[in-house]
Amino acid sequence: MTTTATASPIQVPDFQLTPQLVEFRDFVRDYAQKHLGKAAHYDAETKFPRDAVQAAAKLGLLRTTVATEHGGSAMGNLASCVMLEEINAVCVSTGVTISVHNSLVNSLLGKWCTEAQKRRWFPKLVTGEWLGAYCLSEAFSGSDAAALRCEAKKEGDHYVMNGAKLWITTGSEAKLFVVFARTGADRVKGISAFVVERDWPGVSVGKKERKLGLRGSPTTEIVCENVKVPADCLIDKEGNGFTIALDTLDGGRLGIASQSLGIARAAVDLIKVHLAAQVDGKGRPTASQPDQWLLADLAADLEAYRFLTWRAAILRDQGVRCSMEAAMAKSCTSRLANRAARAAVSILGQSGVDGSTAAERVLRDARITEIYEGATDIQRLVIARGLLSPA
Numbered sequence: 477m478t479t480t481a482t483a484s485p486i487q488v489p490d491f492q493l494t495p496q497l498v499e500f501r502d503f504v505r506d507y508a509q510k511h512l513g514k515a516a517h518y519d520a521e522t523k524f525p526r527d528a529v530q531a532a533a534k535l536g537l538l539r540t541t542v543a544t545e546h547g548g549s550a551m552g553n554l555a556s557c558v559m560l561e562e563i564n565a566v567c568v569s570t571g572v573t574i575s576v577h578n579s580l581v582n583s584l585l586g587k588w589c590t591e592a593q594k595r596r597w598f599p600k601l602v603t604g605e606w607l608g609a610y611c612l613s614e615a616f617s618g619s620d621a622a623a624l625r626c627e628a629k630k631e632g633d634h635y636v637m638n639g640a641k642l643w644i645t646t647g648s649e650a651k652l653f654v655v656f657a658r659t660g661a662d663r664v665k666g667i668s669a670f671v672v673e674r675d676w677p678g679v680s681v682g683k684k685e686r687k688l689g690l691r692g693s694p695t696t697e698i699v700c701e702n703v704k705v706p707a708d709c710l711i712d713k714e715g716n717g718f719t720i721a722l723d724t725l726d727g728g729r730l731g732i733a734s735q736s737l738g739i740a741r742a743a744v745d746l747i748k749v750h751l752a753a754q755v756d757g758k759g760r761p762t763a764s765q766p767d768q769w770l771l772a773d774l775a776a777d778l779e780a781y782r783f784l785t786w787r788a789a790i791l792r793d794q795g796v797r798c799s800m801e802a803a804m805a806k807s808c809t810s811r812l813a814n815r816a817a818r819a820a821v822s823i824l825g826q827s828g829v830d831g832s833t834a835a836e837r838v839l840r841d842a843r844i845t846e847i848y849e850g851a852t853d854i855q856r857l858v859i860a861r862g863l864l865s866p867a
């Protein structure tokens with residue numbers, strides 16, 4: 477192309493949400509204002525936000541990643557990101573429940589299950605009658621997910637599952653678990669994915685974790701003792717579990733990136749309100765320049781990382797693999813959430829730590845975004861791998 481070419485106008489990317497997505501964002505913002513006012517209470521009482529999650533289900537927020545023929549709204553990953561930022565800006569416990577249900581469970585079933593399996597489980601999942609949980613981690617298998625030991629031994633028309641999954645979000649509330657278990661000796665190809673229902677004999681909820689943040693979200697052990705898993709609950713085919721787990725985490729990381737954006741936004745808003753109240757006798761701003769610089773940098777990063785997240789979501793909606801882009805989004809946004817939350821606590825001083833504002837809760841909640849669905853250092857390895865050995 478030459479600079480004198482005039483045949484067609486140069487296309488520029490449109491950085492605006494469509495009118496439909498703006499309307500959807502405002503709809504979710506309205507839901508957050510009306511139903512998430514008890515975020516501090518859920519945190520203080522370590523209480524699951526059941527009412528808020530059920531209200532979300534009634535408004536159709538638990539079906540954004542499900543196809544319309546299975547009762548979903550098929551809005552996709554970008555819409556889910558927009559939704560999750562709004563919810564997490566107010567209540568992260570509700571946010572992570574919805575993120576796991578939509579991006580780790582519903583989207584996995586939608587992509588990898590048979591029609592019969594979808595017809596069996598989606599009616600309950602899209603209405604919120606059942607919540608879903610994603611069971612990959614174990615006591616000796618976190619970042620190194622392929623080290624998992626939970627096993628599923630084929631016996632005739634079923635598998636016998638034994639093992640314990642740890643740190644499972646929504647563990648005590650979920651009725652459907654996607655469980656990754658060992659069906660063979662090969663470290664990676666020996667892993668398969670199954671649907672396990674809460675009410676089956678041998679399935680139990682073990683210890684509940686006492687956590688720094690996200691305290692309204694129950695994180696528990698899920699124990700399987702001689703659970704008879706029918707063969708038709710195997711997802712896709714034997715040996716494909718690790719591929720399914722990692723592919724699903726690309727979408728899950730967009731959910732956590734959006735959660736991080738929500739947390740960062742909440743922290744920036746706290747700082748804004750605090751600094752805007754610092755005025756002289758004539759109403760002129762008196763906030764110190766260092767505080768203004770900090771606010772400016774956080775606000776600029778928030779805008780930039782939102783686009784980073786949305787770009788990865790758009791790729792995923794287009795069916796393009798986005799492991800590196802999702803890892804970039806998660807590592808940047810989660811670190812921003814922590815920086816912004818730390819700044820809010822510092823700038824607010826006493827009211828940043830005494831619970832009279834949301835700052836200390838925001839700081840506790842922010843920490844987890846750098847750990848789950850792949851710790852920050854793991855995200856950096858995914859990014860480096862993408863750069864050094866592109867597919």
Ligand SMILES: Cc1cc2nc3c(=O)[nH]c(=O)nc-3n(C[C@H](O)[C@H](O)[C@H](O)COP(=O)(O)OP(=O)(O)OC[C@H]3O[C@@H](n4cnc5c(N)ncnc54)[C@H](O)[C@@H]3O)c2cc1C
Pocket residue numbers: 576609610611612613617618619620642643644645646687690695844847848849850851852853854857
């Ligand atoms: C609140 C919460 C909810 C969770 N929910 C779920 C869930 O629903 N389902 C589920 O399956 N799991 C869940 N998890 C587990 C989560 O995914 C793991 O905690 C995470 O993968 C990290 O594993 P780990 O805790 O064993 O830490 P480790 O794997 O021990 O890692 C600790 C640190 O070591 C470093 N590290 C480890 N390995 C490497 C490496 N190879 N290279 C460089 N650095 C490395 C990283 O910096 C990391 O931060 C949850 C965890 C939390 C805290």
